[in-house]
Amino acid sequence: MKLFTFVFTSLFLLPAIAQTEVPIDSLGKLNLTYVNAAPSQSVQKAVSTGIVAPFPGSQLHLMAPMTPQQVQYLVADGTAVSKGQRLAMLKGSEVHHFTENLKAKTALLKISQKRFNANKPLFEANAISQSSWFSITQAYYDAKLAWGHLDHFAEMFESDEDDDIGYLLAPEAGLFLYANGEKDAEATRLGSIISNNSLRIKTMVSADEASLISSIETANCQVQVARTDAIVNEYLASVWSEPLPKSCNLKLGQRAQVSGHFQLKALKIPAQSVFYLNGQSSVFVRSGNVLNVVSVEVVGQSGADALLIKATPQLNNQPVLSSSVSAVQGVLIGLGEME
Structure with a gap:
């Protein structure tokens, strides 16, 4: 019972802050200066x-139509490289198989292309059947696709005197990144190129x-x-x-x-203008001979000495107290009067 009486009595002894304005006449000889809250269209925080x-989506993946037994990188991960620069040494029988496969596919393409060109005039003159021409055409385009699949990698491949060795070349300038072992049924990623503007x-x-x-x-x-x-x-x-x-x-x-x-949209005010009342950021705004308490929302900082607050019509281009703020706050909450 005594504890309840003590707590109940203490609550009534706490200062109840209901006042939201301070007459300027009550501030005595305090040095009061003001600034107008300036509009700002950008907040930095x-x-x-x-x-x-x-x-x-900006990386150029370097895909190989085979999986070398060894990939020995010749530059560090993330190195800036130039077009045509050697990036890695590729070793193993798969490298030899690729070069032989490319030669075979190139030879087949030449044969099928020669046959295609020789029979095209005959088809146009109705000298051969449509089914025969279809078989010739299909063989030619199949050979062209098979060769193209290998030739695309051949553009960034350099062979060596040793048939089991080749070099991966940079197809364009940029930053070279190592591969993470990604592969699918038809290709293996050997690395990636990132252009500088990526x-x-x-x-x-x-x-x-x-x-x-x-x-x-x-x-x-x-x-x-x-x-x-x-x-x-x-x-x-x-x-x-x-x-x-x-x-x-x-x-x-x-x-x-x-x-x-x-x-x-924000307003720029001096940092010293902001004080806290009942846990709420506030400022004093002059209206005639009275300083009114106006709650504000701080949204950012401008330099070391200014704050940005959310713009409201109540504050736009209004005189905000910028000096003796703590002293005026003391008068507001009843801590004393100024002489």
């Missing part, structure tokens, strides 16, 4: 860690703000946003930047702290 990654920053932002972000900023550069993924993962959405300029000085796979620029 930290979002997450960003990672440098290839833009989805490197982007990927970061995560709140799904509610995903449509508002316009650019991503690192310590060295600011890059426009290229795409925001529509899939939401635990309230977050992935955001991809435009290609990274060299000034960003970031490498593939590197992580960096990033901030985002959001297209959001």
